[in-house]
Amino acid sequence: MKALHSTTSRIINILELISNNKEGYTLTEVSKLLEIPKTSLSPILKTLAYYNYLAYNEITLKYSIYIGILSVSSSVNKNNAIVKFIKEEMNKIVGSCNEICQLGVLDKDEVLYVEKVNASNPIQLATSVGVQFPANCSALGKALLYKHSFKELKNVFPGELERRTENTITSIKDLYEDIIKIDQNGYATEKEEGMKEVECIAVPIIKDNLVLAAISVSIPLFRSSQKKKDKVIDLLTESRKKVEKYISNMNVKSIFD
Template identity: 35%
Template sequence: MKEKYWVPALEKADNILREIGEYPNQMRLIDLSKKLGINKSSLYSLLNTMEILKWIVKEDGDTYTLGPALGAVSAAYFRQFNILQSFYKEASLSVSVINEHIQLGILEEGNVVYLGKVEGASRVRLITDPGMRFPANASAIGKIQLTQYDKEELKGIFPKELEKKTPYTISTIEELYENVRIAKENGYAIENEEASLGFHCVAAPVYNYENKIIAGVSFTMMTNSWDAKQDLAREEIISLANRLSQFAGHTSSLNRA
């Protein structure tokens, strides 16, 4: 249902911008009219206004590209974007669904630096807190961010012997690469008692407008909760990562790693 004070002309302009952004220098007036179901007379007025405002540029062949005014608006948006602020707002919604702890972390060389945490109802104390560093090979939130590297790059990041936190921690580059490769295919990473005995994590990547991983988010829970919630937790952490990615300007298909 539309909002009470919905403005159809703005909706049409939004649809036009999205179409031109998806197919730059390919869409003419007639193409946009057919694709969006807007009559040519109305569309001509909209395109002319948007061109004057520099929202779009009319190129040779009467096709359109996005204009410089949108670049200025985008730059202003990214100057104000605050991933930590967005995390606390969105992670609270995800915690209300799963009721387990969520963390946000970034990758620095071979370590995760934790930036934020939203707690669920569990009274169990996590071994990591905002501001702490932790080996990326021993955490789901680290491994999902390592998906951006190939095996040779991983060799350059980590020493030959990886730091072990439990008997289950990945300890070789070969094992780490295989684990990261699977995480990349799946779009999420799982860690079973690799950071701390009795704890399990599932993490998903946050992308920016350049399609680069800028952070990771993860649920952490004990084994009894993991057995009951792992599927739902996986879906919810992917959803959270997708929302944060959208705020960061990522627009490609969000089922990826």
């Protein structure tokens, strides 16, 4: 393999590091974590901020991911046939239930949000396209972990499970028991585990026994009812079947293939 371009590799490492921390990092923190001299790092960070790939907070002195990255992500999604097909299904779901619908993939122990369709009266969520969220705290995460064995779950979460609310599952055993319910139900659920006053329902997208992605609907508790949840489950299940049929004859192992 040919030698990699060092500056380009640095930029990729910087973006990957900062994207995994919603609070962002200071110049000094990035320098220490990536072992890059400040004199070399500073102009890279300033350039990324100039082009809106990073945002710079003059009070905290921290750099965080900004809209430039999201626009690139959006362009990738628009040019991807599978993601486009799923997005069309998500639009139909939102058109029928008028609640936020999201698409995510698994990235280690977190959900990476790939697409989001807002409702006409959306609630404020802690997630958006390009953002990552602990998999144990969300219905999307549980759906994405559906095919994992108990042993595999322990490998995914070698340390403590992150807690977001008092309802968050923080035990591998409890998480596994919740995930295996998908076998019987066909969908995953969570109620105020990732965010107060919100519950979610999600379905996995499966091909060749591999979970490629998951789709979810988030419902604020003040608008929730069993009738509404049953409708959302039906909508998600129908869309899941359509997506899985669409990709059934494709030689893919990712929705980005």
